[in-house]
Amino acid sequence: MRNSRRKFLTSISMLAAASAFPVQSFGFGESRKLKVVLVGTGIRGTSFWGKRLVDEYSDILEFVGLSDVNSGRLNYAKKYIGVTCPLFTNFDEMLKKTKPDLVIVTTVDATHHEFIIKGLENGCDVLTEKPLTTDADKAQKILDAERKSGKNLIVGFNYRWSPYNTKIKELLMNNTIGDITSVDFHWYLNTYHGASYFRRWHGLKDKGGSLWVHKATHHFDLLNWWLNADPSEVFAYGNLEHYGSNGPFKGASCRTCEHKANCEYYFDITKNQRLMDLYVANENHDGYIRDNCLFRDEIDIYDKMSAQIKYANDVTVNYSLTTYSPFEGWRIAFNGTKGRIEASLDIPYNINTNVDQAEMHAKEMEQNAVEEAMSENIIVHKLWNDFDTITVSTEKGGHGGGDKRLHDKIFKTPETEDPYARSAGIRDGIMSILIGIGARNSIETGNPIKIGELTDLVPQAKRIKSIKK
Structure with a gap:
């Protein structure tokens, strides 16, 4: 495990080296697995940055916490990813109790900066899904936090x-x-x-x-x-x-819409069990509707x-x-x-x-x-x-x-020079x-x-x- 874990640490340093600012390698020892937490348990979080990491790289990392504002999705994520770690609806509490080495951020884009900055300020390295954030002022705050922290921030481009x-x-x-x-x-x-x-x-x-x-x-x-x-x-x-408002008709959701027979964009979410289990079953927790009307006025x-x-x-x-x-x-x-x-x-x-x-x-x-x-x-x-x-x-x-090649570079072959940067x-x-x-x-x-x-x-x-x- 030592050798595999050393490869992982080297990879993160190589990835972070693409930054224009001085970075350091991870500072923790090599006698234990990398302690990882995930915030945001939607499709991308539970699959690519969740289940796939558990299935492929459990020899060098372990999830010590999952966080989301939706407690129902959290319970589903724990089972789907295949972990036994504690669940948190409060991100700050998760950081305090689990003391992770790496924070993976896969929340709604506009909130990325909140979790990235908190992770860096708490001495964690951070890996975030794209996009890094949604506004220039948030980007500057992330830059400032990363420079001050001395930790590493990686963006998951694939x-x-x-x-x-x-x-x-x-x-x-x-x-x-x-x-x-x-x-x-x-x-x-x-x-x-x-x-x-x-x-x-x-x-x-x-x-x-x-x-x-x-x-x-x-x-x-x-x-x-x-x-x-x-x-x-x-x-x-x-x-x-x-x-948006340009549509010929509107409904509360595709499931309940009276225009199903006439809408060319009708989406039957009931045919996708994963979406039903992850989103529909947990609408009561935060009101998020996965099969919302794409002609609603708020777009x-x-x-x-x-x-x-x-x-x-x-x-x-x-x-x-x-x-x-x-x-x-x-x-x-x-x-x-x-x-x-x-x-x-x-x-x-x-x-x-x-x-x-x-x-x-x-x-x-x-x-x-x-x-x-x-x-x-x-x-x-x-x-x-x-x-x-x-x-x-x-x-x-x-x-x-x-996707697969990005993960393999990080976890399996980080020491191999990449001529394409x-x-x-x-x-x-x-x-x-x-x-x-x-x-x-x-x-x-x-x-x-x-x-x-x-x-x-x-x-x-x-x-x-x-x-x-």
Whole structure:
């Protein structure tokens, strides 16, 4: 156990090293398992940061506490994750009684900063789900707390770790098309996945910061990583034109709605036993409805989003996010001084197959549903030459296979050098959300937003001086 645990400690230090600030390794001894607590027992918390850690890494860690404001979800989480630790509806009490080494934060996005800061102030290292937080002032408070604490803060990005995204990084690192000058990046959420955000708490700005932050933080982190630079300015447009009050009718929830037969977005939660056990069975504790009406008037986030982003190295990016596409997927094109790279995933016309969009979403969200027998192409077209097609083996499930690889890097192979620098630290977490926060501010003010004015972090034209191959 000593060796496995030493690997884990080394990994956290490596991940935190991506921060722009001095960090230290974990300070506790190696004679016992890592004491972990989890706050927030929703889908992501109980599965990826709960059950999977217990199933795969119990030799080096143990859960000593679970916390949530909903006591019913807590009891379900304890059974589902497979732990015997005490449960707490009071986070401060959990910290005091369990004295954990690591706090994992998977609560509603707008509350991340509360638990991150308390964990750091109590001498704990913290691992938080994306997005780091939802507002610039909260991001600055987290920065200040992390600097003062001397502890480590890690953001759980996973898209970097998929084989397809890694291949794009490799091509860019190898200067395949020269210096990058501009990028076109378009993400499409289908009518199953996209709609799901609007029926959950994510449909409220004060909970998730809008999809500019909750969802697009993934996309912006990929851009920052691929381009190896920080954003410097963003200008955006956005509106709510499809969901929310734009709907033809409304109901209290899909289960009780009188318009079930006529609503194309009807969602039968009773067919998903896990959602029934985790959410529906515990509505009486906090009133949270998982199959809420996506046409309710309180929805105030954008369902149409477009932005132009300028980077500190003068690269410009045109980005859009569609939330009611007939298919789920994305396209990106890098323009360089020597050519162009085009990449896309899950575009049904490109792979010439009929894809069940509901099944696709279910598999993508299931960390253990990995399929190996698929491939997608990347097009490399150099100036004055014919294009080349690069075929990349891809996976479905767990965010393109990124979830499993992220965990394995942390817990199994942290000592192995990563030539693609996929580990993400606090600076990565902040820079990814600042684009979304800036875009949101730009829509509200009608002005371009300087990223360097949102926190005290200064955008860098080159994040990593060199990456060894």
